[in-house]
Amino acid sequence: MELIATAFAMAYQFGDAFAFLVISCAGLAIIFGMMGIINLAHGEFIMCGAYVTASTARMGFPLPVAILCGALVAGIVGMIVERTVVRHLYHRPLDSIIATWGISLIATQGVLIVLGSTMQGIGTPLGSIEVGERSYSAYRLVLMGAAVALLSGLYLLFYHTRFGVIARATIQRPQMAQALGVDTRRIYGLTFGLGAALAGLAGGLYAPTMTMVPTMGATFIVESFVTVVVGGADIFVGAAPAAAILAVIRAALTAWYGQLFGQIGLLLAVIIVIRVMPGGLSAWIKRTRQ
Amino acid sequence: MKMISRNGIAAAALSAAGALTAAGPLTAQEAIKIGVLEDQSGDFAAATNVKVHAIELAAEEINAAGGIDGRPVELVVYDTQSDNRRYQEFMRRVLQQDQVDVVFAGFSSASREAYRPIVNQFDGLAFYNNQYEGGVCDANMIVTGAVPEQQFSTLIPWMMETYGDNVYTIAADYNFGQISAEWVRQIVDENGGTMVGEEFIPLGVSQFSQTIQNIQESEADFVVTLLVGAAQASYYEQAASANVDLPMASSVNVGQGYEHKRFTPPSLSQMHVTTNYIEEIDTPESQAFVEKFRAMFPDEPYINQEAANSYIAMNLYKQLVERAGTTEHDALREVIAEGDVCFDGPSGNVCLDPQSQHMSHTIFLAKVEEDHSISFPEVWENIEPYWLGDAGCDLTQNDPSAQYTPSNPPPAD
Numbered sequence: 091m092e093l094i095a096t097a098f099a100m101a102y103q104f105g106d107a108f109a110f111l112v113i114s115c116a117g118l119a120i121i122f123g124m125m126g127i128i129n130l131a132h133g134e135f136i137m138c139g140a141y142v143t144a145s146t147a148r149m150g151f152p153l154p155v156a157i158l159c160g161a162l163v164a165g166i167v168g169m170i171v172e173r174t175v176v177r178h179l180y181h182r183p184l185d186s187i188i189a190t191w192g193i194s195l196i197a198t199q200g201v202l203i204v205l206g207s208t209m210q211g212i213g214t215p216l217g218s219i220e221v222g223e224r225s226y227s228a229y230r231l232v233l234m235g236a237a238v239a240l241l242s243g244l245y246l247l248f249y250h251t252r253f254g255v256i257a258r259a260t261i262q263r264p265q266m267a268q269a270l271g272v273d274t275r276r277i278y279g280l281t282f283g284l285g286a287a288l289a290g291l292a293g294g295l296y297a298p299t300m301t302m303v304p305t306m307g308a309t310f311i312v313e314s315f316v317t318v319v320v321g322g323a324d325i326f327v328g329a330a331p332a333a334a335i336l337a338v339i340r341a342a343l344t345a346w347y348g349q350l351f352g353q354i355g356l357l358l359a360v361i362i363v364i365r366v367m368p369g370g371l372s373a374w375i376k377r378t379r380q
Numbered sequence: 381m382k383m384i385s386r387n388g389i390a391a392a393a394l395s396a397a398g399a400l401t402a403a404g405p406l407t408a409q410e411a412i413k414i415g416v417l418e419d420q421s422g423d424f425a426a427a428t429n430v431k432v433h434a435i436e437l438a439a440e441e442i443n444a445a446g447g448i449d450g451r452p453v454e455l456v457v458y459d460t461q462s463d464n465r466r467y468q469e470f471m472r473r474v475l476q477q478d479q480v481d482v483v484f485a486g487f488s489s490a491s492r493e494a495y496r497p498i499v500n501q502f503d504g505l506a507f508y509n510n511q512y513e514g515g516v517c518d519a520n521m522i523v524t525g526a527v528p529e530q531q532f533s534t535l536i537p538w539m540m541e542t543y544g545d546n547v548y549t550i551a552a553d554y555n556f557g558q559i560s561a562e563w564v565r566q567i568v569d570e571n572g573g574t575m576v577g578e579e580f581i582p583l584g585v586s587q588f589s590q591t592i593q594n595i596q597e598s599e600a601d602f603v604v605t606l607l608v609g610a611a612q613a614s615y616y617e618q619a620a621s622a623n624v625d626l627p628m629a630s631s632v633n634v635g636q637g638y639e640h641k642r643f644t645p646p647s648l649s650q651m652h653v654t655t656n657y658i659e660e661i662d663t664p665e666s667q668a669f670v671e672k673f674r675a676m677f678p679d680e681p682y683i684n685q686e687a688a689n690s691y692i693a694m695n696l697y698k699q700l701v702e703r704a705g706t707t708e709h710d711a712l713r714e715v716i717a718e719g720d721v722c723f724d725g726p727s728g729n730v731c732l733d734p735q736s737q738h739m740s741h742t743i744f745l746a747k748v749e750e751d752h753s754i755s756f757p758e759v760w761e762n763i764e765p766y767w768l769g770d771a772g773c774d775l776t777q778n779d780p781s782a783q784y785t786p787s788n789p790p791p792a793d
Contacts (some may be wrong), residue, residue: 099593106589199421206681207425208610211617213644218623224596227621230589299617300586301642303610305423309586344590349581350553352590 095222103345106230107337109237112330113296114310115317116240117289119329121282123318124261127176128183130190132289132314133307134197139164139290140297140306141201147212153298160294161287168286172279180278201304209302229298236295240288245326257281312353316360322370332371335359411454412447412707414439414697415474417485417495422462423584423609427636427684428487431509432457433677434687435484438694440676448698449705456480462487462609464494471495475502481707482507482697484690488608489513489556493783496521500781505709507697509689511631511655513559514738514765515784517773519713523738524689524696524730526656528563529767531631534743534760535654536567536604539629544601545573548626550591550615551606553580559785560606560631566786576600586611588618595624602627605651613639620647627652634658638682640752651748656741657688657727660754669726685727692725692739696732699723717776729762735774738765 114136121129143160147153171193179186216228248254260267260277268274292310300306317336321328339359344352367374416435419428439453447453456478458470467486474480475498483499483506486492492508499506499520507522514527540547547568551557557580565575576598579591592615595603605628607615616639627650633639635655640648659670659682669691673683699721704711715721722731728742745758772790773780784790 103590103593106587110587202421202425206679207421207429208642208681210641211643213647214617214621216621218621224593225623227589227618227623229621299621300614301610301617303423303426304421305610306586309584309611341590345594348579349585349591353582353585 092222095224098221099224100341100345102226102230103341104337105234107341107344108333109230109233110296111313111317111333111336111340112237112241113233113292115314115321115329115333116244117285117287117292118314118318119285119321120288121285122315123321123324123329124258125278125281125285126183127180127282128187128190129176129285130187131171131194131197133305133311134194135164135168135286135289135307136293136310137197137201137304137307138167139293140300140302141205141209141293142290143294143297144209144212144302147297148210153212153215157291157294157297160297161291164290164293165283165287168289169279169283171286172282176282177275177278198304198307205304207303211300211302212298214298227299233295240291241326241330248326253280313356316356319360320363320370322367322372322374324372324376327375328370328372331375335371409447409451411452412482412701413454413456413478413480414694415470415478415480415483415485416455416457417460417467417470417474417483418457419462419487419491420459423611424462424487426610426642426681427638427686430680430682430684430687431484431487431690433680434673434683434690435694437673437676438691441672442694442698449702460485460491464488464491467491467495468498471498471504472502475499475504481505484509484693486510487686488554489559490554492516493555496781503709505712507690507693509693510686511635511689513556513563513785514767515559516782517736517768517775517779517784517790518781519737519775519779520709520781521737522693522696522716522732523736523765524693525686525739526631526654526741526743527738527765527767528560528631530656530741530743530763530765531654532560532563532567534758534763535629535631535652535745536564537571538745538758539602539627539652540568540571540573543627545571546576546599546601547573547604548577548579548595548598548600548602549575549604549606550579550581550595551604552608552612553582554608556608557581557606561604562786564604564606581607581612583609584611586614588615589622591615592619592622592624595619595626596622600626602629604628605630606632608632610637613637613642616643616647616651626650629653631655634746634748634754635685638684640748640754641682643752645752646750648748648752649750653746653748654743655685655746656730656743657685658744658746658754659683660746661727661744661756663728665724665728666726688726689739692723692727692730695723695725696721713775733765733769734776736765736768737775738768740764 139160142163143156146156146159214229218225219228260274264274321332339355340352343355418431460466489512509524511525549561551561603626629652634653700712703715717734719734731740743760743763747755
């Protein structure tokens with residue numbers, strides 16, 4: 091029994107780290123990994139999702155609805171940002187860094203001025219479960235489920251729907267797609283919006299477990315960039331195994347040496363991966379397959 | 381991935397625009413300029429915006445009552461954005477360019493240690509109005525915040541007596557957390573307890589599953605939480621949802637970041653904090669302070685101990701200048717050396733200790749209840765900041781401008 095409890099503890103820690111990495115990197119994997127846009131306002135989409143989720147939940151809506159609202163609003167904001175700013179900078183990556191950084195500053199400072207330095211949280215639902223002598227937050231198990239559902243949902247969307255085929259075609263060969271009658275600007279807008287919505291979803295899912303402050307998006311950014319960089323351009327081939335490997339590294343190091351070494355391990359992993367496989371895991375996996 | 385400090389120039393411009401707000405009606409005589417460097421944005425803003433407001437309140441009161449020694453008070457306010465480099469930049473600016481007479485600066489200990497060499501370099505005078513890990517023996521600094529011998533020597537023995545001898549500490553991984561944890565370790569040891577765990581958390585970390593599991597696996601009777609910043613505050617919610625259910629003790633929570641107001645009950649219940657002021661304190665002085673504070677700032681989310689300390693510091697400075705008849709630092713320090721610089725403020729009577737230039741405090745043990753209301757199971761009257769003086773720091777004799785810790789005390793001579 092003690093063995094099972096210990097195994098569960100380890101699995102839980104792995105799952106927890108995995109869920110955090112997958113959920114926080116999904117939006118970035120699409121915007122940065124697939125579309126190649128460096129979006130420094132990504133954390134602010136996450137913050138937007140979290141704030142909208144918290145406000146809707148406080149208005150009395152059930153939490154799942156509130157989280158979907160958060161994702162939806164972040165997605166709409168993302169499409170607006172794409173149409174007004176990012177669209178004009180697709181061929182000027184450096185300028186898009188500056189522009190999205192500016193948006194990020196405006197968003198954090200704007201929220202600080204309008205809504206104040208902090209917002210009341212909504213509390214974590216579902217209570218705790220007991221396994222052996224330890225107790226665990228049940229909501230975190232939901233987050234693990236959400237991470238898996240998110241990956242499968244995205245896989246279905248991109249590989250088994252018409253939108254997915256068109257989106258992948260547009261991003262890989264925009265001229266060809268255009269020649270075949272695809273409205274590529276619309277597809278770019280929708281895909282960027284989807285990335286922003288996933289960022290908002292991350293914010294919404296983690297909103298009940300975190301402090302609500304204008305800078306909260308920043309705590310997701312390191313992890314999500316690391317996962318996407320390690321994963322490489324293809325989120326399904328790359329990001330999921332990247333998240334799994336990084337979760338093992340992080341959970342193990344944190345368990346043995348504490349949080350600091352968990353972070354160091356994460357960053358060392360990314361340095362090694364960039365050096366050994368510049369295209370990330372997905373390029374490496376694809377190459378070995380051929 | 382904050383690539384460069386994010387809110388650089390724009391916020392600086394904003395705060396500079398608001399810099400001259402508190403100039404009073406008296407303009408005949410040259411104003412006394414007070415620099416205010418506090419974090420109005422970034423990770424610490426939730427706890428520190430209120431300090432600026434407290435200083436503005438004090439400035440308005442002082443100006444309405446005729447200023448300091450007949451001279452109006454003028455505030456020069458900059459937003460330091462929770463960024464140590466901004467502190468250095470703005471400290472140079474207020475001392476060199478704005479030529480202020482005194483500076484009120486700093487929340488995190490990292491920021492204080494970042495700006496302190498600059499205050500020394502230009503021989504300025506700075507008030508640090510924050511509770512901290514103690515030990516700064518520097519004639520250019522006056523500290524109104526509480527220190528470990530006031531917060532931990534009271535809190536830790538009380539907790540051990542009430543809940544048990546096994547202590548687990550989680551602390552922010554920088555000078556404040558490291559040195560505070562050292563104090564906790566020493567006091568636990570002196571009282572015959574056992575440290576069953578100690579973990580340092582990098583600033584900005586927001587996910588605590590593994591830490592929570594480590595605590596559950598230990599035999600801890602209570603947890604000392606020395607967590608700093610908005611990201612780390614996520615611990616409480618996560619610990620509550622994992623049903624850790626252990627009493628907590630802290631020198632920083634509630635009294636600074638009003639977590640009991642921000643989080644959903646009961647995530648902070650059983651938290652015990654030693655603080656020299658929070659707005660729930662039920663004395664007539666405290667109530668009067670809260671009343672006039674809310675009259676000027678109706679939307680203030682919480683009036684914390686740093687707000688009271690900043691307000692007290694303004695009044696102490698007024699007294700120092702009026703008794704010295706000048707803003708010259710040496711003359712001010714001669715007044716401090718007389719040993720009777722006291723102020724009857726929101727937290728009761730407080731006095732400056734000439735040896736360390738730290739302040740005595742009445743320490744309230746605030747306990748967070750299940751519904752996040754506050755009770756005060758214990759009050760320690762008039763606790764002196766004795767450690768530095770006992771250890772050999774005497775600013776009336778010499779000025780080492782150093783920070784000492786229990787493991788690194790002043791050199792015996």
